[in-house]
Amino acid sequence: MPAEPSPRAGQPPRGAPDPSPDGPAARAIEARAIEVRRSARRRRTVSAYREGDRTVILIPARMSEAEERRWVTVMLDKLAAQENKRVPGDAELTARAERLSAQYFDGRARPASVRWVTNQNTRWGSCTPAEGSIRLSHRLKGMPEYVVDYVLCHELAHLLVPGHGADFWRLLESYPRTERARGYLEGVVAAARLPHVPGARGE
Secondary structure, rough: EEEEOOOOOOOOOOOOOOOOOOOOOHHHHHHHHEEEEEEEEOOOEEEEEEEEEEEEEEEOOOOHHHHHHHHHHHHHHHHHHHHOOOOHHHHHHHHHHHHHHHHOOOOOOOEEEEEEOOOOOOOOOOEEEOOOOEEEOOOOOOOOOOHHHHHHHHHHHHHOOOOEEEEEEEEHHHOOOOOHHHHHOOOOHHHHHHOOOOOOOOO
């Protein structure tokens, strides 16, 4: 994703997302590893892309540290906006949950519905076992797939085991990226002071 600074070096282009310290990208900076690569060949353009769990941002070598920080924020917002456009709908989310259940829980967790909601400000996901319904917070949109899959697996496990006892955690450990996903969400919580990671041990 390339972008070109305006004639005044380091100034974000008109219409770019708000790069203020309280902007959405600024709050997400600590949640994902960022690698800035400077290039003497690069004169004006700034570009960024995802590489695994890292975000790589390419900038001209002449940029100051202040300009670099400003453009890191701008490009993170641009990437997040692009990824949000690719978020699966509720039907796709339900199919995804069914695949995860088959892969990690032998198909025993059978959700009746899985959907995005915008009214969950104190948790990443929730479920009602009696109804077989699972709800994911819209704040997960744009996060890495393995993080969304972890929250789905967490709620699927609750369809089989209520509470957060030892049996629940043994069941959830079948998802191999559990600790990694929890670490990611903890980073988001620390960076943005968002609600706690769902079902922390000891709760």
